[in-house]
Amino acid sequence: MQDVRVLHDLSSVEKARLRQLATRFIHAKTFTGTHGFQITDEMIVIIAAQAALPILKLGLEYYSGWVEVIVYQSSFQVYHEETDPSGLISRESHTLSGESWLRGPVILSWEDVEQDLHQPFQGHNVVIHEFAHKLDMLNGRSNGMPPLHPRMEIKQWTNVLSAAFDVLQQQVAHHHQTRIDAYAATTPAEFFAVVSEYFFSAPGILEQYCPDVYQQLTYFFLQDPLLRKKRRQA
Numbered sequence: 001m002q003d004v005r006v007l008h009d010l011s012s013v014e015k016a017r018l019r020q021l022a023t024r025f026i027h028a029k030t031f032t033g034t035h036g037f038q039i040t041d042e043m044i045v046i047i048a049a050q051a052a053l054p055i056l057k058l059g060l061e062y063y064s065g066w067v068e069v070i071v072y073q074s075s076f077q078v079y080h081e082e083t084d085p086s087g088l089i090s091r092e093s094h095t096l097s098g099e100s101w102l103r104g105p106v107i108l109s110w111e112d113v114e115q116d117l118h119q120p121f122q123g124h125n126v127v128i129h130e131f132a133h134k135l136d137m138l139n140g141r142s143n144g145m146p147p148l149h150p151r152m153e154i155k156q157w158t159n160v161l162s163a164a165f166d167v168l169q170q171q172v173a174h175h176h177q178t179r180i181d182a183y184a185a186t187t188p189a190e191f192f193a194v195v196s197e198y199f200f201s202a203p204g205i206l207e208q209y210c211p212d213v214y215q216q217l218t219y220f221f222l223q224d225p226l227l228r229k230k231r232r233q234a
C-alpha cells in the first residue's frame with residue numbers, strides 16, 4: 001500500500017481505517033482477471049485500497065448493490081451498436097481504461113491502474129474515477145449527482161457543478177486549453193467522476209480552478225484532501 005501515491009497524505013488513524021475498509025471490501029467483492037489475465041493478491045490490495053479512499057468517511061454500504069470487479073491486462077475495446085433514423089446500424093468502438101455498470105461490475109485496465117502508481121499524472125486516477133461512477137449511480141442514475149447528505153442543498157450542488165461543467169464545455173468548444181481534463185466536459189456523470197479524481201489525487205488544482213466544486217465535494221465525501229496535504233507538509 002506504500003506504493004500508492006494517492007494515499008500518502010493520510011494520517012496514521014486514517015490509514016488504519018482505510019486498511020480496515022479495504023479488507024472488508026475485498027471480502028465483499030469478487031475480483032476476476034479476464035482474457036487469461038492472472039490477477040494477484042497484491043493487485044487486489046492496490047485496487048481495494050484506492051477504492052476505499054472515496055468512502056473513507058462514508059462507509060462500505062456506499063458500494064452496495066453490486067459485487068464484481070473485472071480486471072483486464074490493458075485498455076480494452078467496447079462496442080456500441082447504434083441505429084440511425086434511417087435504420088442503418090453502425091458499430092462504434094472505443095478503447096477504455098475503465099468502465100462502471102449500473103448495478104453491475106466495475107471494469108479496470110491493470111496497465112492504467114499501474115500507470116497511476118508509477119507515473120502519476122496529476123489528477124488522473126482510474127480507480128477513483130470508476131468508483132466515483134458507482135457513488136453517482138447509487139440513486140439509480142448516472143447523472144453526476146450522488147445521494148447527497150441531508151444537510152446538503154441539492155440546488156446548490158446542481159448550480160455549482162452545472163456552472164463549472166458549462167464553463168468547461170465552452171472552453172472545449174472554443175478549443176481553449178482546459179486545466180481540468182477535457183474529458184470531464186463529455187457528460188455531467190463524467191464531470192463528477194473526473195473532478196473526484198482531481199479531488200483526491202490533485203486537490204490543489206481542483207481547488208484553484210473550481211473552488212466551489214471543491215467545496216461541494218468536501219461536503220459529500222466528508223474529507224478535505226487539500227487540508228490533509230497542507231497538514232502533512234507543515
Ligand SMILES: [Zn+2]
Nearest residue numbers: 129133190193
Ligand atoms: Zn467515466
